[in-house]
Amino acid sequence: MLPRRQVTGIFPALVVMAAAVVLTGVNMQSRFTDAIAWVWVAAVVIATASIASGIRTYQRQSRLDPGIEAVLPSLGAQRPSRDLVRAVKWTRGWVGVPRKVTIRYASHVDDRDVRFVDQIVTSFSRRIGEEYRVLKHVPRRCLLVLELAPPTTPVSREYQRAEQVAKVLLGESSTVDITADPDNGEVQRMKVKYDMGPRLAIPARRMQIEKLLSSMLPGRWRAHWDLEGDEVTFEIRPPMPDLVLHEPAPSTKQLTHAEYKAFMIPIGIDEDGKCQYWQPSVSPHMLVIGGTGSGKTSFQHTVLTHLAQARWRVWVLDGKRIEFAGFRTWPNVELVAARVEHQVRMLHAAHELMEQRYTQLEQGTARLEDFEPLALIIDEYATFKARVQRWYKTVKPKGAPTQAPVLELLSDLARLARSAKIHMLLGIQRPDVEFLGGEMRDNFGARLSLGRLSPQGAMMMWDSPAIGVALPRNRRGRGVTLSAESLPVEVQTFYTPDPAKLDKSDTRDWEHLRTLTPLETDHPRKTIAEPSSLIDGDEEIPPTYNDWSTTRITLFDGIEQPAVEPPAALPSNVVALGARKPGNVRFEPEPVDVEDDDAAAAAADDDEGYGEISEGLAGDLEVGDLVLSDSTLGVWVVVESVEPDIVDEDAMAIEYRELDSGDEGLMTVSDNEVLTYRRPAAA
Numbered sequence: 001m002l003p004r005r006q007v008t009g010i011f012p013a014l015v016v017m018a019a020a021v022v023l024t025g026v027n028m029q030s031r032f033t034d035a036i037a038w039v040w041v042a043a044v045v046i047a048t049a050s051i052a053s054g055i056r057t058y059q060r061q062s063r064l065d066p067g068i069e070a071v072l073p074s075l076g077a078q079r080p081s082r083d084l085v086r087a088v089k090w091t092r093g094w095v096g097v098p099r100k101v102t103i104r105y106a107s108h109v110d111d112r113d114v115r116f117v118d119q120i121v122t123s124f125s126r127r128i129g130e131e132y133r134v135l136k137h138v139p140r141r142c143l144l145v146l147e148l149a150p151p152t153t154p155v156s157r158e159y160q161r162a163e164q165v166a167k168v169l170l171g172e173s174s175t176v177d178i179t180a181d182p183d184n185g186e187v188q189r190m191k192v193k194y195d196m197g198p199r200l201a202i203p204a205r206r207m208q209i210e211k212l213l214s215s216m217l218p219g220r221w222r223a224h225w226d227l228e229g230d231e232v233t234f235e236i237r238p239p240m241p242d243l244v245l246h247e248p249a250p251s252t253k254q255l256t257h258a259e260y261k262a263f264m265i266p267i268g269i270d271e272d273g274k275c276q277y278w279q280p281s282v283s284p285h286m287l288v289i290g291g292t293g294s295g296k297t298s299f300q301h302t303v304l305t306h307l308a309q310a311r312w313r314v315w316v317l318d319g320k321r322i323e324f325a326g327f328r329t330w331p332n333v334e335l336v337a338a339r340v341e342h343q344v345r346m347l348h349a350a351h352e353l354m355e356q357r358y359t360q361l362e363q364g365t366a367r368l369e370d371f372e373p374l375a376l377i378i379d380e381y382a383t384f385k386a387r388v389q390r391w392y393k394t395v396k397p398k399g400a401p402t403q404a405p406v407l408e409l410l411s412d413l414a415r416l417a418r419s420a421k422i423h424m425l426l427g428i429q430r431p432d433v434e435f436l437g438g439e440m441r442d443n444f445g446a447r448l449s450l451g452r453l454s455p456q457g458a459m460m461m462w463d464s465p466a467i468g469v470a471l472p473r474n475r476r477g478r479g480v481t482l483s484a485e486s487l488p489v490e491v492q493t494f495y496t497p498d499p500a501k502l503d504k505s506d507t508r509d510w511e512h513l514r515t516l517t518p519l520e521t522d523h524p525r526k527t528i529a530e531p532s533s534l535i536d537g538d539e540e541i542p543p544t545y546n547d548w549s550t551t552r553i554t555l556f557d558g559i560e561q562p563a564v565e566p567p568a569a570l571p572s573n574v575v576a577l578g579a580r581k582p583g584n585v586r587f588e589p590e591p592v593d594v595e596d597d598d599a600a601a602a603a604a605d606d607d608e609g610y611g612e613i614s615e616g617l618a619g620d621l622e623v624g625d626l627v628l629s630d631s632t633l634g635v636w637v638v639v640e641s642v643e644p645d646i647v648d649e650d651a652m653a654i655e656y657r658e659l660d661s662g663d664e665g666l667m668t669v670s671d672n673e674v675l676t677y678r679r680p681a682a683a
């Protein structure tokens with residue numbers, strides 16, 4: 001226990017005042033002068049200063065005493081004494097805190113024990129409530145001098161980890177300047193000055209560093225390299241937009257062959273804000289996959305409007321019969337086939353055109369540049385196929401093959417049509433081996449999946465059970481496509497409104513459609529003529545498959561409505577699903593058949609495609625596994641990558657996406673930690 005503290009300064013103040021009284025007496029006895037007033041002023045000032053200083057010393061001692069008491073037991077003193085611990089400098093205000101403290105200890109104390117100094121610094125800091133560090137330790141003089149550590153901003157774990165990761169990747173000697181979000185402390189940017197010289201001149205090495213950094217820190221990172229300045233800035237990628245509008249690309253002249261070769265159709269905007277394209281002259285056909293409501297139809301409308309505006313000839317096989325109703329009168333959309341017999345005729349016509357072009361090429365009567373490109377948009381191919389098979393039974397001529405011949409044509413077109421400048425955009429609900437297996441796969445080099453995939457679907461599409469499996473929910477038009485480097489990238493596809501689903505109040509969408517309307521019509525609307533029935537006596541023989549597959553395609557001779565015109569009043573046959581209609585009349589599409597099994601299946605549970613719940617070691621996890629990351633809240637995450645952690649060698653860094661929200665994250669777990677997971681079921 002330390003001796004009691006006393007307020008100093010009162011006695012000197014009293015002495016000064018007494019001296020002033022004496023001086024006044026002397027002054028009055030001799031001769032009264034004005035100087036006595038100054039004597040009193042000086043006396044009061046000195047006395048006040050002395051008392052104030054005494055009070056401050058008392059308060060400072062009270063501030064210091066807990067620290068002294070905390071370290072006394074370690075100092076080996078026989079009696080508790082304040083002389084052993086002295087604050088030689090103070091800072092921060094009138095009373096303030098000790099800035100420099102000298103501590104003396106008894107010579108018999110074992111100051112070689114590493115814990116000795118640590119313990120003094122820790123106990124002293126804790127009791128004073130500030131951080132101290134050793135300024136100097138002189139064992140010879142049994143003296144330890146502490147100083148107040150400079151104030152530090154609180155360092156988050158994430159902050160420390162970011163710095164460690166940067167140093168592991170770019171060398172211990174690198175300097176790291178981190179910018180964190182002031183609200184939540186999350187690291188947003190990292191500027192690293194490194195000393196690795198020419199090793200980073202190799203692009204692959206830089207890419208590897210970028211990838212490693214992304215897999216070691218939460219969030220998706222991109223890097224800007226300044227190779228001359230030996231500096232790199234990493235930053236969190238900005239969030240992707242939820243809606244991007246398809247920009248118009250009007251053309252006032254026909255596409256030349258050179259322009260056709262360079263022609264690119266915008267797909268969407270990727271995480272870097274870069275536009276991803278489909279270039280038909282490089283990847284002849286495109287496959288788009290997406291369940292109901294994923295934005296597949298809107299994407300196909302984007303392709304349609306882009307092609308039509310560039311004056312391509314466009315044919316559409318509308319598998320669901322109503323998805324392209326709003327584009328039947330669109331300039332340069334020559335044909336929209338909604339009935340199965342028309343669809344069959346359209347595919348035969350495309351095949352005939354291909355054959356005819358091949359013949360011309362063979363005979364040398366035409367060259368490739370003489371042909372104009374044709375785009376064939378085939379939506380809901382599975383629906384079409386199921387319908388054809390049923391319809392074929394009713395129109396199959398005697399002795400004809402059991403399978404509808406039209407179904408043979410698609411693979412022919414996929415294989416050969418590119419050399420006749422015919423390109424297909426094929427839409428289906430789910431990945432299908434018919435297009436993604438074997439030889440067909442190469443023909444559909446351009447690919448887009450919209451919405452969430454099952455791990456098996458992801459494997460078929462992107463050769464990874466984790467890509468596109470946990471895209472954020474409720475982000476229509478969000479998907480994965482292949483970049484020009486053939487790498488899967490996440491995109492927000494361009495949105496194009498469907499004129500058939502708008503009503504008068506959607507002025508912005510109408511205006512947008514107006515900007516997408518082609519300036520010229522090179523390919524006026526056509527229609528598929530009804531083959532005439534044969535009359536056999538009294539009996540009318542309905543047209544057969546052969547009649548339909550060869551029937552005439554003629555110019556549309558009805559009254560064309562302008563392509564983009566908000567209807568004055570919605571017509572009674574309006575194909576406006578979801579549009580507000582007078583009289584509460586609801587348009588019911590024709591009952592859709594088999595194919596909508598597909599729709600149901602595509603909308604089925606998200607965890608479909610995974611095996612039984614089991615337990616295993618973190619070290620055995622694989623990309624694509626579904627891991628229970630929070631058992632209380634039941635949060636499952638899809639593993640996107642598993643790498644040994646570069647900071648902690650006994651841990652694994654697991655990059656994931658939450659299955660429910662699509663949010664990305666990173667967890668580091670020790671490799672022998674037991675996790676609950678589900679592995680993708682065998683396809």
Ligand SMILES: Nc1ncnc2c1ncn2[C@@H]1O[C@H](COP(=O)(O)OP(=O)(O)OP(=O)(O)O)[C@@H](O)[C@H]1O
Nearest residue numbers: 243291292293294295296297298476477493494495
């Ligand atoms: N690229 C997009 N960006 C933003 N929203 C979109 C996008 N594409 C579609 N949507 C929204 O999603 C809705 C459904 O889109 P769309 O009709 O294209 O889906 P779908 O996959 O074809 O479904 P369905 O087969 O039921 O027609 C649209 O009405 C639109 O509001």
